[in-house]
Amino acid sequence: FQRGAMLLLLPRAVTSVCSREGGRRHFWGWLNAVFNKVDYDRIKAVGPDRAAAEWLLRCGAKVRFQGFDRWHLDYNALPTGPLDRYQIQGIDATESCIMVQGFDHLEGLRHVEEIKLCRCIYIQDACLERLSAVENLQQSLLSMEVVSCGNVTDKGVVALHRLRNLESLFLSDLPGIKDKQSTVDRLQGALPRLDVTLDLD
Structure with a gap:
């Protein structure tokens, strides 16, 4: 639905x-x-990628599956097939209602390379901390954007240092970030290859 x-x-x-x-x-x-709300029985029944896609689309986000250029945003048009056929590679949560309690859906995802969190009213430090604690994302995630999420502070952004393969991080319109230079220094100290762009003016 x-x-x-x-x-x-x-x-x-x-x-x-x-x-x-x-x-x-x-x-x-x-x-x-x-x-x-996370339905763990549903995750077991259809696999983590399908269950996560259903969660994200219910909340107004979009997903892109590995090997496909098209973004899916219609819950009722999600592809069906073998559980390992459609694996999430990109998540665009722009203007979605995803909340921290739904982030357990990310646990089984092994191929996510890109996440965009733009104008998400429920995204807060706890969301970024939870995301960065997911071991699979620590290995797979390469690119991330956090834009116009008013509840995100330096604490949440610094937590992203656990995403050890992150290559690109774009931050913009985050009034909760108070110490720009220190936050960047801490991230790049932990992730020397990371390219951080902060557009906070």
């Missing part, structure tokens, strides 16, 4: 909370938390 389609299934008594601004924010926060 997609986010819009799910609303049609909700009873009128539930959707009525959207009549007020505060209720609307609470409702969408609750619904986004539902979209981020």
Whole structure:
């Protein structure tokens, strides 16, 4: 299902909370938390890549599978086939509602080389810390962007030093970063090959 389609299934008594601004924010926060819930039985049944793709698309992100140029953004059009046929290589979470509780989906992914986190209102330091702790991503991830995520601070960015094969990191519009030079120095001290671009002005 997609986010819009799910609303049609909700009873009128539930959707009525959207009549007020505060209720609307609470409702969408609750619904986004539902979209981020990890179903470990589903991961076992369809494999980590398919389950992660379903999570990401439910939350409004896009995925690109290894060997394909096309980005997938339609949940209902995800390809089917052998569990090892479609392996995620790229994640574009621009303007998505992914939350830290959904990041367990990343554990089984072995081929992710690119992640974009742009204008994600729920991305915070804990998300970057969780991402950088995933052993498979420490080996596979080459390129990352974190843009306009207002809850990210120096602490979260510095945590990315665990991504030992990271080659390119683009950071922009992150008001939570207060010590630009120290953050860059700490990253490049741990990852000498890393090319860091900070556009924070």
